[in-house]
Amino acid sequence: VADSFDPAENIKGGVKYLKDLIKLFNGNTAKVLAAYNAGQEALKKFHGIPPYAETREYIRRVMASYPKPFITGGVPIRKFVDASGQHVFTNDPYYHLNGRKNRD
Structure with missing residues (x-):
């Protein structure tokens, strides 16, 4: 994304990132959402969904x-x-x- 303030570019970049995360986490929705919110490295560090309250609330709200x-x-x-x-x-x-x- 060259300009993250350009709505079209931002959406296109976000969708591509989600697509990559879906592939990386074999479609595991909770892990995809956690990685989108907290970053892939957080999932690697904690060997799964990190214990961050913000991330867990994000997953809960999106899944709801x-x-x-x-x-x-x-x-x-x-x-x-x-x-x-x-x-x-x-x-x-x-x-x-x-x-x-x-x-x-």
């Missing part, structure tokens, strides 16, 4: 915002890959791969 698929009235999140290879996550059951809503 994850969709709960078995809650009554919950809407599942669907993942699509569109024609350009873009990954799309949506809770709209009418979303089609072309990126337009279609209620047919």
